[in-house]
Amino acid sequence: MFGNMNYKAVRSADNALSSLNKTIENISNINSVGYKKSQQTFVEALNGEASKHEDKDFSQGPLRKTSELYDLALDGPGFFEIELSNGQRAYTRSGRLKLTAEGELVTNEGYRVIPEVEPAGKPIIQLTGNSGKELGLNIKVATPKLTIPAHLTPEILEDGTVNGINESTGEKVKLGKVNVVAFNNPSGLESIGNSYYVSTKSSGSPIDAEVGPGGNTRVKQGYLEFGNVNIATEIVNLTQSRNILSAHFKLFKIIDKIYENIHYTISKSV
């Protein structure tokens, strides 16, 4: 009947400890670009045990002006779509971008940002393997590429459109558009580190976000989004978790004393 009391207390002390860890993680990422704080919520499960739910809080972080040409921030919900080195799609809100030697927009880690370009990716049809009687046909659709020529200065509008401005003539050329997507359930996204996320079954597949001056989301050039961590809340959480943890230690002590007493009573009288 009381055998699981100790076990239960250990489990919940473990929970309190991990919530302390999360708070520390949040505080240390207060200045990380695109960082989303992780939240731990507890819910009573079976037999009074507290069960732990962890999810990311995708609320807006503060935007700070950097005036860098390739710093992009999202004001509103949504994610930039990028391609990992293995071809997998990932999503991020960290818009610290740079150019490759070819003039392509990549993230700080060198992953390609998926753009929308007109005309969209053309199928490339190649004849392969003409040996004997067999004729191979290789069709592949190249992922669209957005290249910013060196002589043009990029201007990124609030709806993600990338224009190139010729400094000497003042001429504007539309180069493409940065893709911004949204999710039904962003908390279902799986974090793969460095503020990158991949979609899961629970997050659903990406849908187009309403981007633009009239939409919910605006792309801001020359700004970066910082971590959405509120230091006051985190400190309060820290104190709370610490108090709960020390309450658990007290509880352990008392459970231990109870066992000690029982053993003492019984052993003395036998």
Place this chain on the structure above:
Amino acid sequence: MTNQPKAFGQSLIGMIQKLKMINIIAENIANAKSIGYQRQIPESANFESVLSDLGDKKSFRDDTPGALQKTGHMFDLAIEGNAYFLVEGKNGVEPTKNGSFRLNEKGNLCNSDGQEVVVIEKTDKPLSLAKDYDITIRQNGEILIGTERYGRLAMRIMDNKPVKVHQGYLEGSNVNLMNEMVTLAMTYRAFESSEKMLSMELSADKELIEKYGKNV
């Protein structure tokens, strides 16, 4: 002499009762940060009633409201008043105080375990909560997308007092750590005295046997 053996039982049951109370306090402390948790009241009852329900665990829930914490999330809801949200559980509708909701992949409101929240009086229009960021939940539980009505949150109301739903807030547990620690210390002392009594009983018996047993 006649009622002497009963003392064992009394102090033993006292010890078990105190253990039960400590168990409940442990549960309260474990859930001190759980959303919408209502603390159980560790209570000791008089001897007869303890004897009658020694086996089953019975405790009362303290339904005083917990403090509302502001989170600012669109789907974090707190109920002010004695009422519960309803979610679709495995065995039908389950009441819950935990209003930390989110959207599932279908775009329906669900809780963190993925159980869908019961929404009644839905409009005929196929409105979806997904992709809309302009969602207001009124104090009476009505969900509005922009200006259009989506439906109303189903609630189980326990008394006649008015109930308000607050959007962007969560109801914390009503556990007061200070209170629990004091009860814990007191319960432990009570346990100790029961245990002392048992120990005295045992040593009295031992002495009796040793003294009279020597003469035989």
